[in-house]
Amino acid sequence: MDNKKRTATIYRKTNETEIKLTLNLDGEGKTDLQTGVPFLEHMLDLFSKHGQFDLTIEAKGDIEIDDHHTVEDIAICLGQAFREALGSKEGMTRYGMSYVPMDEALGQVVVDISNRPHLEYRVDLPDNRIGTFATELFHEFLWKFSLESRITLHAIVHYGRNSHHMIEAIYKAMGRSLRQAIEIDPKQKGIPSSKGVL
Numbered sequence: 001m002d003n004k005k006r007t008a009t010i011y012r013k014t015n016e017t018e019i020k021l022t023l024n025l026d027g028e029g030k031t032d033l034q035t036g037v038p039f040l041e042h043m044l045d046l047f048s049k050h051g052q053f054d055l056t057i058e059a060k061g062d063i064e065i066d067d068h069h070t071v072e073d074i075a076i077c078l079g080q081a082f083r084e085a086l087g088s089k090e091g092m093t094r095y096g097m098s099y100v101p102m103d104e105a106l107g108q109v110v111v112d113i114s115n116r117p118h119l120e121y122r123v124d125l126p127d128n129r130i131g132t133f134a135t136e137l138f139h140e141f142l143w144k145f146s147l148e149s150r151i152t153l154h155a156i157v158h159y160g161r162n163s164h165h166m167i168e169a170i171y172k173a174m175g176r177s178l179r180q181a182i183e184i185d186p187k188q189k190g191i192p193s194s195k196g197v198l
Contacts, residue, residue, distance in 0.1 A: 005024060006025040006085045007026075007085055008080075009022045009023075010084070012076065014069075016073070017059065019057065019061075020056075020057070021055070021059075021074070021078060021081055022055070022057075023053060023078065024054035025085045026052075027048075027052060029050075029052050031045045031054070031055050032055075033057050035057055035061075036059065036060070036061060037063065037133065039131060039133035040074065040141075044057070044074075046168060046172050046175065050173075050175030051174075051176065052175075053175070057074060059073075067134065068137060071141055072140055074141075075141040075145045077148075079145040082178075083149045083150055089113065091186075091190070091192075092185070092188065093180060093183045093192070094193075095111065095112050095181055096109075096178055096179070096180030097109070097110045098173040098174075098176035098177040100169045102168050104160055107155070107172070107173045108154075108155075108173060109156075109170060109177045110154040110177060111152065111177045113149075113182070113198065114152050115150045115197075116152055117146050117148075118146065118152045119153050120154040120156075121155055122154070122155065123139070123157045123166065126161065130167070135167070138170075153174070155170050155174070157169065
């Protein structure tokens with residue numbers, strides 16, 4: 001943990017995956033993603049660009065079976081890195097919200113860095129697959145990220161027809177809402193909670 005730069009590196013190795021992930025919350029949106037899951041890489045690149053996070057992932061998983069374990073474990077590592085990189089949370093804005101249109105689709109993400117993990121998933125995707133990517137893994141990713149980062153995350157697609165556009169709108173909105181939530185507010189003294197802890 002680097003308190004000045006708000007960075008973290010997570011290493012996770014199981015019988016199904018091996019992942020090294022580095023996250024810099026105060027970055028420039030730079031990515032280096034080697035996961036074996038091209039659609040996820042595309043989405044994480046958008047997430048990082050819109051969040052202004054630097055993200056590096058080296059992942060090897062049993063994608064010859066399917067993408068499930070790799071996607072799930074990357075979400076776990078990203079959530080753990082996000083939580084660790086935040087540090088004390090002092091001076092943080094805490095809440096963030098963003099609407100993002102993607103052609104015909106409109107996505108919204110609202111977050112509370114609350115230390116109370118919860119995912120509210122209001123997304124109805126018309127397709128089971130985008131290329132080789134199973135769209136059920138989109139929920140899996142958001143759920144595991146919310147759980148491990150210990151944030152409340154509401155993901156809502158208000159309307160849309162194209163599953164790619166709908167998912168893309170959410171990843172972009174998630175990056176933007178998290179960037180807003182982690183900004184340092186000069187008026188915020190200490191922890192942004194009446195409880196005194198988050």
